[in-house]
Amino acid sequence: MEKKAWWKESVVYQIYPRSFADSNGDGIGDLNGITEHLDYLRDLGVDVLWLSPVYQSPNDDNGYDISDYKAIMADFGTMEDFDRLLAEAHKRGLKIVMDLVVNHTSDEHPWFVESRRSADSPYRDYYIWREGKKGGPPNNWGSFFSGPAWEYDEASGMYYLHLFSKKQPDLNWDNPKVRNEVYDMMTWWCDKGIDGFRMDVISMISKDPALPDGPVDGLYGDTGPSCCNGPHVHEYLQEMNRRVLSRYDLMTVGETGGATVEDARRYAGEDAGELNMVFHFEHVGLGGGELGKWTDRRIPLRELRAVLNRWQTGLEGTAWNSLYWDNHDQPRAVSRFGDDSPLWRERSAKMLATCLHMMKGTPYIYQGEELGMTNAYFHSIGDYRDIESINAFHELTEQGLATEEEILHYLRAMSRDNARTPMQWNRTPNAGFTTSTPWIAVNPNYLTINAADEEADPESVLHYYKKLIRLRKQYPIIVYGKFLPLLEDDDAIYAYERRLDAQRLTVACNFTRDPQPCALFGSIKGGQELISNCGSHKPGMLQPYEAVAMLHES
Known part of the structure; x- marks a missing residue:
């Protein structure tokens, strides 16, 4: 029998504070801006708010370079503002998960x-x-x-x-004094009342002490073989669990670049004594080209399905999945995996949501995903703020590996800044995010994609997300049902079944602009259509980007 836990039954909403809501008119989102929108998040139905880093930082990498783990970045407010946010969130039944960044610090720490x-x-x-x-x-x-x-x-x-910026020196986790400092800091936050940690690049904290050269990939050696899932990483996480995590009722999720399904069982196995779940990168890492991630290649459904199904079936009964399409480091989901053209954006956004939220695991919604927000499609390198994007632009153009227009084209598809444009609240200037100049440009399509308009439209992407979240709380099969893949050779339809006792939940999603024959629902007698993004489903065919979830008895 599947072990039950509150974090398995939760839906998590990731907030990128700099871009969520500006309460004081300085162009930068802040903690009070989040507090002002807690009712929106409660009404959406989510259970957990994961905050990207809000600690004191010189902001070389948008807060992932921390100079004081027990202080709040001035841009975001004060510790009193954080305490008020935590208290107001808890009043509304919302939990707060902090971003734990302990592979490295700022060079100003x-x-x-x-x-x-x-x-x-x-x-x-x-x-x-x-x-x-x-x-x-x-x-x-x-x-x-x-x-x-x-x-x-x-x-x-x-x-x-420094595996990342030169202003982000890596900590030496082999030094027990470092580990003690980290555990003391984590305990301080837990005693303050937070509800968990998302652990940034936690799979990289243990390096091969021999520091061998890596296989050459372009100009430099690949660090992955020596820095991902290193020799002592499980020892250190088990120690962290004993010293801190097991003493509180927390949700923990580790960002584990390079992790396989087998690795995930060690990090997040039911009895591993480490973490609740991990983020893997296999599905978002698909589609790379000669310039690595800098590509505009669409991911074939067969490749995407193979990865997601392998994680679903591979962790069945042994560990727990985290489910996500995008986050602060990825382009917008509807632009990458769906179709953000005006004709198909809403329907394909709903299709992607159905596909993800009906799988087994804890779903993560990145801010604005529930509105169907799209990539920014900036035209100039001057529009970008992300250090990774700016560095790649200069390195690739200066080495003659791509023209400026080519790399700008790839940045429009893959830059992290696509996810970091301000939250689109309404049609007022700057999308209601700020009353002054925002730290990064607002996507001009806020006039047609914004929370206020979608709140007023019962057929909007926002209301569709609300229904998906309600269904998850209503039907245990969506949380705990076993996952079984269907139509594994289909190039257009992603389909699967969930099973719990005598119940069956059949899900089918058309990933294309064309109608597709689909016989899955024709033989179901007396089934209950839980959700569809095209009105009532007509058996025998899936319309363009149609998604259907049907509950029935076996």
């Missing part, structure tokens, strides 16, 4: 400031410092944000490791 001061500093071993080799870095690793993963320090003549 006091630990690193002291670490950098001297090779004899007691904080030197809080980070990963090494001597160079043959006048260069310790190895050939490349940063995920372009360039080398090592930064030379003139004062000491040594290099420090």
